[in-house]
Amino acid sequence: MTEQEKNFIEERVKQVQDNIAQAAFRSGRRPEEITLVAATKMNDADRVRYALACGINAAGENRVQELLLKYEAGAYTGKPLHFIGTLQTNKVKLLIGKVELIQSVGSIKLGKIIAKEALKHNLQQNILLEVNIGKEEAKSGIAPEDVSDVVAELSSESALHVQGLMAIPPISNNPGQISRYFTEMRQLFVDISAKKYDNVDMSILSMGMSNDYMEAIACGANMVRVGSAIFGARQY
Ligand SMILES: *Cc1c(COP(=O)(O)O)cnc(C)c1O
Numbered sequence: 001m002t003e004q005e006k007n008f009i010e011e012r013v014k015q016v017q018d019n020i021a022q023a024a025f026r027s028g029r030r031p032e033e034i035t036l037v038a039a040t041k042m043n044d045a046d047r048v049r050y051a052l053a054c055g056i057n058a059a060g061e062n063r064v065q066e067l068l069l070k071y072e073a074g075a076y077t078g079k080p081l082h083f084i085g086t087l088q089t090n091k092v093k094l095l096i097g098k099v100e101l102i103q104s105v106g107s108i109k110l111g112k113i114i115a116k117e118a119l120k121h122n123l124q125q126n127i128l129l130e131v132n133i134g135k136e137e138a139k140s141g142i143a144p145e146d147v148s149d150v151v152a153e154l155s156s157e158s159a160l161h162v163q164g165l166m167a168i169p170p171i172s173n174n175p176g177q178i179s180r181y182f183t184e185m186r187q188l189f190v191d192i193s194a195k196k197y198d199n200v201d202m203s204i205l206s207m208g209m210s211n212d213y214m215e216a217i218a219c220g221a222n223m224v225r226v227g228s229a230i231f232g233a234r235q236y
Contacts, residue, residue: 001046001047001050005047009050009230009231010050010054012229012230012231012232013051013054013055013230014054016213016226016230017031017036019213020034020036020213020217020224022214023214023217024217026218027218027220029222033222034217034221034223035058035204035223036057036058036226037056037057037059037060037082037224037225038051038052038056038058038060038227038230038231039060039084039225039226039227040059040070040075040227040231041061041062041066041085042234044070044075045070045074045075046075047231048070048075049074049076049077051230051231052075052076052078052079056079056230057079057080058079058080058081058100058101059075059076059080059081059082060081060082060083060084060103060225061082061084062084062085062086063085064083064087064094067081067095067099071098081098081099082099082100082102082103083099083102083104084103084104084166084225086104087102087105089113092110092113092117093117096114096117096118096120096123096125100126101126101128101204102125103127103128103130103225104128104130104140104166105128105130105154106129106130106140106141107140107142108153111127111153112157114127114159114160115154115158115159118159118160119158124158124159124160124161125159125161126161126163127160128164128165128166128204129142129151129162129164129165129166130165130167131165131166131167131185131188132144132167133169133181133185134170136170141167141168147188148195151192151195151197151200152197155197155198155199155200160199161199162199162201162202163202163203163204164201164202164204164206164223165185165188165189165202165204165205166204166207167181167185167206167207168207169181169182175212175215178212179215179219182207182208182212182215182216182219182220182221185205185207185219185220186205186219189202189205189220204222204223205220205221206223206224207219207223208221208224208225208226209224209226209227210227210228210229210230213226
């Protein structure tokens, strides 16, 4: 990495942290109550390691193969690693024991396979349930009206620890529309928290990315997943 690249990332991290702090204060919370997860896809181990050292709370990867490569290269050492992408059931076993939190559990089936693998490793896997809040055909995730049933079903798996909800709302140029989705998520989160299932501890509401993390925090997010605002635009 060049000094220029390092400075770029350091300044961006600082900017995002400042914005998070302001959004937190405006919603009556402390900045430490918001967890900043760097969405690290397509950034190599050096860039990820450097960004984490700048004060980010956790790394979030989208692809199992990419995660394993960077894991071997020591990209995440000392910081929690989350999985945030679409997870194929046959790849679950590659993640267990490496990731502190799987944010993207969008079905009972996937939850049960994670439970089975976690049990083999004699550990309890932290998960979030991914909600398809915009009910988009092409997107995975649990329909909002089904989330409560899925929580109830997965709460009986002792190798799972459901810690909250995650969502990626539909793309929209209308900030008001995105905030409506965030607010619906917040309501769902509150409703499910009130039900007090065994083994379930609704403490994390993960929503908000580079373009909308401040709106998400305003609507109640306490975990945001930020990629391009930290690393710059991805080169696909
Ligand atoms: C890429 C990604 C993000 C971050 O996206 P940016 O717009 O670059 O901030 C957040 N969440 C998930 C699941 C992602 O795949």
